[in-house]
Amino acid sequence: MKSLSTYNTDDRRWNAVVGREQSADECFYYAVMTTGIFCRPSCSSKLPNRENVEYFISSQDAQASGYQPCKKCKPTGTTVNEEVEQKIIKACRIIENSNTVPKLVDLAKELGLSPYYFHRLFKKVVGITPKQFASGHRSRRLSNSLKSRESITEAFYDAGFSSSSGVYNKNQDQLSMKPKEYRAGGVGFTIHYGVAECILGWIIIAATDRGICAIEFGDDPAMLPRQLQDRFPKATVTKAGSGFTSLIEEVVKFIKAPQDNFNLPLDIQGTAFQQQVWNILRQIEPGQTMSYTEVAEKIGNPNAVRAVATACASNKLAVVIPCHRVISKDGKLSGYRWGVERKKLLLDNEKIER
Ligand SMILES: [Zn+2]
Incomplete structure (x- = not known):
């Protein structure tokens, strides 16, 4: 979690607390030494004495220092308020309905938020940045469009790409088949x-x-x-x-025996986000496990836990991309695309092999 440069001094943070600034939420947390409670800057509870306040950039840090989350502002909750969520959903719709990628400043203005705040909220709610969302959306639209259209160039423009050469470069890692192959939906493939x-x-x-x-x-x-x-x-x-x-x-x-080397070439087909998740999974050693939350943190996207779970479930390469080594934070096996019983067997087997 990053602290905003806006709140990089004690004075600025304190001013945000005094002003109960909502835009400071998630940028930092304040803890009150006399009560042992920590809050979001916007919390409506009684203002503490400044000399008793200390700041943390994440709720985890505050908890690690022994502070309890406030019951009023629930600083450990990952849910944002409904109003904010509605705004982000609106932003997604705007992106989906635009022919070109909307500018961040324009989107933020439309929603009445500052660009920086909007960007951060979007990432928190959706799990990826507005730009990644727009690019992923265009890729989806492109692949749908390619399946149904005659002219590839036309499809590119439909999907909002300004020139068709952009597709070849930019989408290389998202559509792993080349556009021509994709258009055919696999014909001749x-x-x-x-x-x-x-x-x-x-x-x-x-x-x-x-x-x-x-x-x-x-x-x-x-x-x-x-x-x-x-x-x-x-x-x-x-x-x-x-x-x-x-x-x-x-x-x-x-x-x-998954601890042995696997040297056969792979044709991994997935979105940029899926590939990012799968790359992390491939680093988990046999016999080891990681939680969905840890994977989300590793890709620098701690709130994308659900998206990580979805990417694991979209894996087409069992064991080679070891999605079975990702389990719930509480140690439960959670789901597995090919049945949880198989997941259990794989993990047990790896323990024995070790
Ligand atoms: Zn509070």
């Missing part, structure tokens, strides 16, 4: 797969010519290719020949 049995039941392993694009578990081997086709609706999904055998063996071996 061949995915080979193989189905095998592993310690967790049936497994399907699929690859494009760039690398492995999906590893998924299932209970019914006949269903797995159909589910794969659903994920890549217009790609040609074909059963692989015998050349695939060693690749399947390699993956099955890795599922059983």
Whole structure:
């Protein structure tokens, strides 16, 4: 959590407390030594004596110093008030309905907030910055548009890109298929797969010519290719020949002993945010776990816990991107895309292997 440069001195912080400035909330917290309570700057409780006040940049820091959160302003809550939330939702709608990316200052003005405050609130509520939201939105719109349109150039302009070359550069990490391939929705795009049995039941392993694009578990081997086709609706999904055998063996071996190196190329397809989350997951060692909250903190986005959970659930590469190593803060296993029972088995297995 960052402190705002606006509140970088004792005087400025104290003035904000005296003025009960709402815009100072989340920038810092003040604690009262005589009561042992800490508050948000805007708290309506009685003003303390200045000499008894100390400041913290996060509620965690205040708690670590032994202060209790105030019952009135609930400084540990991550919820922002409803009015603010409505404003941010409105901002999302404006972004979604604009043909170009709206300027931050214009958006903030429209909502009656200062640009900085708006930016911070947006990130807190949505989990990403307005710019990332706009860019992600354009990417989604682009991929929808590409599927239905004849002219790629037209689709680019529809999605709000000012020149089509921008798409190739900017969207490279978001749409991992090149625009032309994407437009076709996978037509001419061949995915080979193989189905095998592993310690967790049936497994399907699929690859494009760039690398492995999906590893998924299932209970019914006949269903797995159909589910794969659903994920890549217009790609040609074909059963692989015998050349695939060693690749399947390699993956099955890795599922059983994930502490070994996995050196096969991957074709990881996801949004910029998903890739960011998945990169963190790939750093979690076998036998170790991390909470959704910790992952959110690691990507510098401590409020994006739900978005992190969603990114984990969107993972298509089981075990290789070890989303099973992410659990609840309270130690509960929480969910797993391929069933919580498998998650438990994987984690138990890693403990034994260690
Ligand atoms: Zn308070």
